[in-house]
Each structure stands twice: as C-alpha cells, then as structure tokens.
Amino acid sequence: MMTLYVVNGLAYGNLLFLMAAGFTLIFGVLRVINMAHGSLYLLGAHVAISVAQSGAGIWAGILAGSIVAAAIGSIAERFLLYRLQGDYLAQVLVTIGLFMIIGDLALLYWGGTPRVFTLPPELVYSIPVGALRYPADRLVLLLVGPLIAVALWYAIERTRFGATVRASVDDEEIAQAIGVSVPRLRLLVFATGSLLAGLSGALGATFVGAKPGLDLEVILLALVIVIIGGPGSLVGSYIAALLIGILDSIGKSLFPEASLFLLFAPMLLILMLRPNGLFGRPVTENAIKPDLRPIIIPMPQAAIGIASAAVDQLKRLPGSVWLILAASLMLALPFLMSEYTLGIVTLALIWAVFAIGLNIMLGYGGMPSLGHALFFGVGAYATAWSGLAGLNAHLGLLLSIVGAAITACILAGVSLRTRQAQLLLVTLALAQVVWGVVFKWRSVTGGDDGLIHPQQFGVFKSFGHAAGSYVNVTVIFAASAFVYWLFARSRLRLNITGIRSNEKRMMTLGYNTARITFVTYVVSGMFSGLAGGLYAIYSGFVAPDLFSVYTSAKVLLMVILGMPGMFAGPVIGAFALIGLEEILSGLTARWHSLLGCIYIMVAMLAFGGVRFGRQQTDGQQGGAKP
Amino acid sequence: MSEDALLNVRGLTKSFGSVEVIRGMDISFSLGKRHLIIGPNGAGKTTFFNLLNGQIPSSSGTIEFLGHDITRLSVRQRALLGLGRTFQIASLFQELSVWENVMIAAGAPASPLRHESALKSIAEEALDTCGLRARRDERVRTLSYGEQRRLEIALSLTTEPKLLLLDEPMAGLTRSEREMLAERIAKLSRTTSVLMIEHDLEIGLPLAEHLTVLHLGQVVASGHRDDVMRDPFVRKIYLV
Numbered sequence: 099m100m101t102l103y104v105v106n107g108l109a110y111g112n113l114l115f116l117m118a119a120g121f122t123l124i125f126g127v128l129r130v131i132n133m134a135h136g137s138l139y140l141l142g143a144h145v146a147i148s149v150a151q152s153g154a155g156i157w158a159g160i161l162a163g164s165i166v167a168a169a170i171g172s173i174a175e176r177f178l179l180y181r182l183q184g185d186y187l188a189q190v191l192v193t194i195g196l197f198m199i200i201g202d203l204a205l206l207y208w209g210g211t212p213r214v215f216t217l218p219p220e221l222v223y224s225i226p227v228g229a230l231r232y233p234a235d236r237l238v239l240l241l242v243g244p245l246i247a248v249a250l251w252y253a254i255e256r257t258r259f260g261a262t263v264r265a266s267v268d269d270e271e272i273a274q275a276i277g278v279s280v281p282r283l284r285l286l287v288f289a290t291g292s293l294l295a296g297l298s299g300a301l302g303a304t305f306v307g308a309k310p311g312l313d314l315e316v317i318l319l320a321l322v323i324v325i326i327g328g329p330g331s332l333v334g335s336y337i338a339a340l341l342i343g344i345l346d347s348i349g350k351s352l353f354p355e356a357s358l359f360l361l362f363a364p365m366l367l368i369l370m371l372r373p374n375g376l377f378g379r380p381v382t383e384n385a386i387k388p389d390l391r392p393i394i395i396p397m398p399q400a401a402i403g404i405a406s407a408a409v410d411q412l413k414r415l416p417g418s419v420w421l422i423l424a425a426s427l428m429l430a431l432p433f434l435m436s437e438y439t440l441g442i443v444t445l446a447l448i449w450a451v452f453a454i455g456l457n458i459m460l461g462y463g464g465m466p467s468l469g470h471a472l473f474f475g476v477g478a479y480a481t482a483w484s485g486l487a488g489l490n491a492h493l494g495l496l497l498s499i500v501g502a503a504i505t506a507c508i509l510a511g512v513s514l515r516t517r518q519a520q521l522l523l524v525t526l527a528l529a530q531v532v533w534g535v536v537f538k539w540r541s542v543t544g545g546d547d548g549l550i551h552p553q554q555f556g557v558f559k560s561f562g563h564a565a566g567s568y569v570n571v572t573v574i575f576a577a578s579a580f581v582y583w584l585f586a587r588s589r590l591r592l593n594i595t596g597i598r599s600n601e602k603r604m605m606t607l608g609y610n611t612a613r614i615t616f617v618t619y620v621v622s623g624m625f626s627g628l629a630g631g632l633y634a635i636y637s638g639f640v641a642p643d644l645f646s647v648y649t650s651a652k653v654l655l656m657v658i659l660g661m662p663g664m665f666a667g668p669v670i671g672a673f674a675l676i677g678l679e680e681i682l683s684g685l686t687a688r689w690h691s692l693l694g695c696i697y698i699m700v701a702m703l704a705f706g707g708v709r710f711g712r713q714q715t716d717g718q719q720g721g722a723k724p
Numbered sequence: 725m726s727e728d729a730l731l732n733v734r735g736l737t738k739s740f741g742s743v744e745v746i747r748g749m750d751i752s753f754s755l756g757k758r759h760l761i762i763g764p765n766g767a768g769k770t771t772f773f774n775l776l777n778g779q780i781p782s783s784s785g786t787i788e789f790l791g792h793d794i795t796r797l798s799v800r801q802r803a804l805l806g807l808g809r810t811f812q813i814a815s816l817f818q819e820l821s822v823w824e825n826v827m828i829a830a831g832a833p834a835s836p837l838r839h840e841s842a843l844k845s846i847a848e849e850a851l852d853t854c855g856l857r858a859r860r861d862e863r864v865r866t867l868s869y870g871e872q873r874r875l876e877i878a879l880s881l882t883t884e885p886k887l888l889l890l891d892e893p894m895a896g897l898t899r900s901e902r903e904m905l906a907e908r909i910a911k912l913s914r915t916t917s918v919l920m921i922e923h924d925l926e927i928g929l930p931l932a933e934h935l936t937v938l939h940l941g942q943v944v945a946s947g948h949r950d951d952v953m954r955d956p957f958v959r960k961i962y963l964v
Contacts (some may be wrong), residue, residue, distance in 0.1 A: 589831060592820075596828045599817040606777060607883060608803035608834030 111343020112243025118323040120294030126330020133193040136316035137200035138167040142299030143308035160300040167296020175288035186519040188705035195697030202690035214307035328378020358534035437564035446676040453656040453668030455625030461662035464598030469529030471649035473502040473623040477630025485553025502627020506620040533645035548641030736785035747941040763938035803834040808885030814872040826850040829882040854878035890920040
C-alpha cells in the first residue's frame with residue numbers, strides 16, 4: 099500500500115514540478131509574481147480536454163493546451179508586464195487582474211462542473227505496483243517530469259543562452275551593454291514559463307482535470323514549492339515538488355483533516371530556518387527601471403489645467419475644514435440614503451479601516467503585503483467566537499485587535515526577514531496557509547460553511563439595524579482615524595519612513611531597524627484585525643474566504659488606488675473600490691472580469707505604464723506629465 | 725598604547741575573493757585631533773572607513789574604539805558608541821523633507837539622550853548648520869548636490885559623535901561651498917575627533933594636524949602633517 103502512495107506521490111510530484119517550474123522561472127528571472135500562473139494551468143487543462151474530446155486525440159489536446167497558455171502569457175508580458183518592469187507591486191496587480199478575468203471567462207465558457215478527460219479504452223493500460231495496478235497515463239509523468247527538469251537545467255546552466263539569462267538577472271545594464279535584447283529575453287522566459295503551466299494542466303487533464311477554483315489551488319501549491327525550494331531554483335523546485343507530492347499523497351489518504359497542514363508545515367519550517375529556501379540565493383532586486391515611454395492617453399490641455407488647479411486648491415484647504423466637512427457628511431448620510439446604500443457606506447468604512455492598516459505598512463513603511471487578509475480573517479473569527487462564547491461586542495472587537503497583534507508577533511519572525519518582492523511572496527503564502535487550515539478544520543472554524551454567530555453591536559440599537567450598524571462603525575472608524583492621525587505624526591512614522599527611504603543610514607544613526615519594522619507590522623495588523631472584527635459583526639457571518647487572496651488583493655488595490663503613503667488615501671481607495679464593485683455587480687453578471695480589468699488599469703495608471711497627457715505633436719522622448 | 729587613544733587598528737585586513745584591499749594595517753589615532761587621510765585611487769580609503777564603521781566585516785585584525793573592541797560589533801552598536809560617518813555619495817532620506825531628515829538625526833539613538841521637547845531646537849540648530857532653514861519643507865531630492873552634501877554633514881554632526889568619519893566631504897562642491905564647509909569643520913567642538921578622506925589638499929591640509937597616507941592598502945606614512953609632507957616616499961607616490 100505504501101508503495102502505491104509513493105508511486106502516486108512521485109507522479110503527482112512531477113506534475114507539481116512542471117507547474118511550479120514555470121512559476122519559479124518567471125519569478126527567478128523576471129521578479130514577476132505571476133498570480134495568473136494557475137489560470138494558465140487551468141486554461142491548458144480546459145483546452146486540452148476540449149480538443150481531445152473533439153476527437154483530435156489526447157496528444158493534440160496537450161499540444162493545444164500548452165500553446166494557448168504560452169500565447170496568452172506572451173501577450174500579457176508584451177503588452178502589460180513589460181511596461182511595468184521593476185514595479186513588482188504593479189505587476190502582481192496586473193496578474194491578479196488576469197487571474198480574475200481568465201477564471202471568470204473559463205467559468206462562463208466551460209461551466210462550473212469539474213471536467214476530466216476519460217482516456218479512450220485503447221489507451222488505458224495499467225502496470226502492477228506491488229499487489230495493485232497503477233494507471234499508466236500517470237506514469238507518463240514520471241518520464242516527462244525528469245526529462246523537462248533536465249532539459250531546463252541544461253538550458254539555463256550549460257548553454258550560452260542560459261548564461262545570458264543568468265547575466266541579465268544579475269545586471270540588466272550589462273546585458274544590454276553586451277548586446278542582449280532584454281525585451282526579447284523577457285518574452286522568451288515568460289512564454290516558456292506559461293507553456294509549462296499549460297503543459298502541466300494538459301498532462302493532468304486525465305486525473306486532476308479542470309474545475310473552477312483549481313487556478314487558486316495551483317498557485318497555492320506553486321508558492322509552497324517555490325518557497326521550500328528557494329525562489330528561482332529549479333533543482334530546489336524539483337526536490338520540493340517531489341516532497342510535496344508524496345506528502346500530499348500520504349496525507350490525503352491517511353490524515354484527511356490535516357492534509358493541508360502536512361504541506362504547509364515544511365514551508366513554515368523552511369521559512370524559519372532558511373528564509374531563501376533550500377537552494378535559493380538572497381534575492382537581488384533589479385533596481386534598474388528602464389526608461390520606457392508611457393502610453394499617453396490624449397487629453398485636452400484645458401482639462402489637465404483645470405484638474406491640476408482643482409487638486410492644488412483642495413490641497414490648500416486646512417485639515418480642520420476637511421474634518422468639519424467629513425463629520426457633517428457622515429452625520430447627514432443616514433437621513434439622505436436608503437438602508438441599502440447606507441449598508442454599502444458602512445462596508446466601505448470597514449474596508450477603510452482595513453486599508454489604513456495596510457497603508458501603515460506599505461505606504462509609510464514601504465513593506466508590501468499580499469497577506470493582510472490574514473489579520474482581517476483572524477479579527478473576524480475572534481469576534482465571531484466571542485459572540486458564540488456570549489461575550490459582548492466591545493470585548494469581541496478588543497479580542498480581534500489582540501488576536502491580530504498576536505498573529506503579527508508570531509509571523510513577523512518568519513516574514514520580516516525578507517523584503518520587497520520576496521516579502522510579497524511570503525506574506526501571500528502565510529495567509530494562504532491559514533486559509534487552508536481554516537478551510538479544513540471544520541470542527542473549530544465551520545470549514546467552508548463558515549460560522550453564523552450572534553455577535554451584535556451593543557449600543558445604538560434603537561436606530562434600527564442599518565442605521566445602528568452605520569453609527570457604530572462610524573464611531574469606531576473615527577476613533578481609528580484619530581489613532582491613525584496620531585501615528586502619522588509620530589516618531590514611529592518618521593522612523594519607518596526613514597527605513598523605507600534609506601535603511602543603511604538609519605543603522606549608522608543607531609536605530610534598531612528590526613524593532614521599528616516589527617512594531618510597524620504589528621500596528622498595521624491591529625488595524626486590519628479590528629476591521630475584520632467589524633466586518634464579522636456587520637455581516638453576522640464569517641467564512642474562510644475572508645482569508646483568501648481575493649481579500650488581500652482587494653485591500654492592496656485600495657491602498658494603491660489611494661496612492662500609498664497619502665494620509666487620506668486608504669479611505670478614498672476603499673470608497674472608490676467598494677462603490678465600483680457595487681455598481682459593476684449591478685450591471686452585469688461578468689463583473690469579476692470587469693473588476694479584473696480595473697486591477698490592470700489601476701496598475702498601469704498608478705505605476706506610470708499609462709498616463710493622461712497632452713497629445714504629442716513632436717517626436718521628442720517622454721510625455722507631458724499630468 | 726597612549727591614554728588618549730581614540731582608535732587602535734591592529735593587523736587589519738580585508739580581501740574580496742583573492743584581492744586584498746587592506747593589507748595588515750596598523751595605525752592609531754588620538755583623541756580630539758583632526759586627521760586627514762590621503763592616498764591615490766584604490767588605496768583602500770573608503771574600504772577602511774567601511775571597516776571602521778562596520779559597513780563590511782574585516783577579514784582579520786582588530787579595531788579598538790575608545791578602549792572597546794568593536795571588531796565584531798554591528799553598524800548600529802558602533803553608532804551607539806559614538807561613531808558617526810558621512811558617505812562619499814550623500815546618503816540621505818531622499819523622499820523625506822529636510823526637516824524630517826534633521827528630526828530623524830536629532831532623535832537618533834546614537835545622539836545623546838535628549839528630552840522630546842529639546843529635539844526641535846536641536847533640529848533647528850542643524851538647519852542653521854547646513855544653511856537650509858529656508859528650504860526645510862522641501863524634499864531632499866529637490867536639493868542641489870551641494871545642499872545635499874551640507875545636509876549630510878549636518879545630520880552626522882547632530883548626533884554629536886565622538887568620532888566623525890568624513891568621506892570626501894568636499895567632493896563636487898563649488899569653491900565657496902568648500903570654504904563654508906571647511907570653516908564649519910574647523911569650528912567643530914574638540915569633543916568630536918575627525919577622520920577625513922579628502923583629495924583637495926589645499927583645503928584639507930589646513931584643517932588637520934595629522935596626516936596619514938595610504939597606498940595599496942597599507943599605511944606608508946602617518947604623523948604630524950609637516951613631517952609626513954617631508955617624507956620622500958610620500959612625495960614620490962602622491963605629491964610628486
């Protein structure tokens with residue numbers, strides 16, 4: 099029996115490797131965290147199944163699946179990611195957008211039922227393994243996996259082309275200087291990585307198949323493998339993939355409830371002991387941002403003039419005027435709106451508190467996180483449990499803050515050892531781990547059904563449900579905004595901004611930079627935890643989705659929308675995105691695709707890939723700045 | 725070892741791979757003095773500074789600062805003992821305002837313990853030191869090169885270090901800016917000892933009573949500036 103698990107695990111491990119290899123290749127060479135990698139896998143699987151079922155045969159299906167994935171990956175690189183080189187945050191937003199669009203369109207086109215390709219009887223073989231028989235189609239993986247692993251390794255480590263790739267990872271300027279076309283190199287790497295995603299999806303078509311949600315699972319596994327093996331290391335990925343394959347095969351059969359934990363435990367262990375993974379090197383950031391000419395969306399000169407004059411005027415208003423305006427607006431709202439709209443405003447206020455949390459870390463501290471859903475989720479579940487335990491709401495919210503703070507303290511040691519793109523990778527992985535645990539640990543968390551809890555706001559009950567929630571949330575929002583305002587004026591803010599700007603100099607001034615980043619991380623987590631607690635009371639319900647990458651991506655987009663580091667930014671971002679979501683979901687059932695487009699547009703606009711400006715009449719470099 | 729020893733360096737080496745940049749350096753500097761370090765390009769001057777403040781680890785040898793063995797201490801720990809430095813290329817907080825820059829230095833752990841209320845007046849003083857009071861709310865990246873250099877030095881002075889390492893403070897400054905800066909350094913309190921790397925001898929020499937010449941990672945001469953200037957070897961390799 100054990101032999102079967104191991105063989106099964108090895109076959110699965112090889113599939114995992116094929117899938118993760120593309121991801122690690124793209125991250126290692128281009129520093130792009132391709133969140134659409136799972137989508138390309140899914141696309142590969144769907145296309146392969148459709149082509150094979152049309153009678154063209156499984157081999158044609160595999161070919162088609164791979165090519166479609168490679169083509170879509172190449173298009174994304176050439177037209178979107180290429181313009182955002184060096185801005186890993188912008189790139190991750192773009193790939194999240196693609197992930198949402200592809201997932202949504204796949205659901206539309208292929209439906210929600212899981213699809214698996216059944217081999218025609220003449221292709222079904224099985225081979226004896228111990229006392230049992232094992233399907234031969236999976237054993238193909240035992241052949242293809244190592245073959246591609248060796249081929250990739252050879253291409254990168256032993257050929258002139260590989261040397262060029264490695265050289266341009268280390269120093270793009272040198273690569274340019276010795277006559278390497280970096281754009282073409284990037285395209286080739288991206289196409290290869292995407293091809294591998296599609297190929298692995300197609301190869302798994304006969305037993306993993308394709309279904310909605312698989313894209314996210316694939317990303318999760320790829321993350322675990324890449325972090326264990328070391329970002330950018332092929333050898334590391336191969337070993338990690340086999341390990342995860344075998345653990346998964348044994349875990350699923352013997353300890354179904356703990357199976358996800360079995361995958362994550364090794365990752366946590368590696369993060370604690372070797373932050374760069376088994377075979378990884380410390381990531382050197384490609385600091386060079388090529389001077390690309392942005393796409394200019396032509397705007398009449400007058401419009402630009404009026405817009406910038408208006409912004410200037412608004413900036414000149416003193417803070418007290420803003421405060422009075424905001425306070426009177428908030429007081430007036432319940433009398434102006436329907437209960438439904440008031441509920442949306444309440445929701446936006448909750449998200450604003452959440453985004454304030456991330457802005458403290460990202461905007462002021464320059465530390466990105468794609469895992470802030472973790473604190474939000476912990477806060478939400480803490481408040482839900484407090485309700486189930488019969489505690490009052492204030493205590494529940496306090497617990498949500500404390501819970502998030504404790505979580506941050508525990509995870510800081512694991513995550514804050516990395517910076518920038520790698521920090522993004524690690525925070526994402528950690529949040530996904532907890533998501534997985536919450537999802538599976540039914541007895542405590544209610545699993546994917548979630549928990550319905552009786553927690554309610556204790557005061558302002560006489561206002562009715564919607565207005566009562568609104569008033570409660572507004573009061574807590576105002577208190578949070580006040581604390582946030584104190585933070586913005588504090589020494590902590592000054593110091594963390596100093597670290598973002600010049601960490602080396604902070605050290606020569608004697609600052610304990612590790613402690614400052616730690617405190618910032620915890621403070622950031624506490625705001626987000628409080629937001630989670632508010633959300634739990636607001637919705638009366640908590641579910642593992644709160645922990646998901648969707649939640650993290652959404653709050654990240656809010657902060658980016660509001661311009662990181664701008665004081666009122668998170669509030670503006672939260673209202674803009676929640677409002678937009680509300681409008682889009684009323685317009686069309688395909689609003690996920692539309693939202694995906696918004697992710698891409700925001701990334702392109704916020705990071706300078708696209709600009710509004712005067713139409714250019716002469717051939718000079720560079721566009722007019724808005 | 726004399727009693728007023730500020731810095732004692734024994735057998736210091738640093739190699740990058742097979743290239744030995746600092747080759748068994750033995751030198752001591754005395755308290756309260758102004759020391760000028762000169763040497764041709766590649767003599768290892770900046771590497772020597774990097775070793776002194778802990779930016780890079782030494783390969784072997786010991787560094788003693790005010791009687792403490794600091795060879796294995798981190799940049800931060802050395803800073804807390806009173807070792808300050810400026811960088812060849814201004815190393816400021818580019819995205820922050822001038823005021824925020826001086827406030828960070830005023831409240832730095834390496835600075836003497838100050839009451840929260842005193843920080844502002846210390847920072848104001850630093851603004852006067854670099855003559856940037858009028859531009860206090862502007863972002864550092866909008867300052868001219870000369871202004872950035874001045875701010876750089878003001879930041880280092882604000883922490884009142886016991887030893888200040890100045891790495892080519894005059895480089896890239898205009899004539900008048902150099903004279904202003906030289907005057908400022910000359911007026912420094914004698915509680916701050918200074919070690920300065922400077923190519924411009926015309927302005928550097930009058931500031932220092934002690935002169936050390938480095939060549940290929942070794943000390944070729946060190947002592948009172950007039951004695952060193954008479955050294956035939958020094959004249960040959962550096963001054964001609």
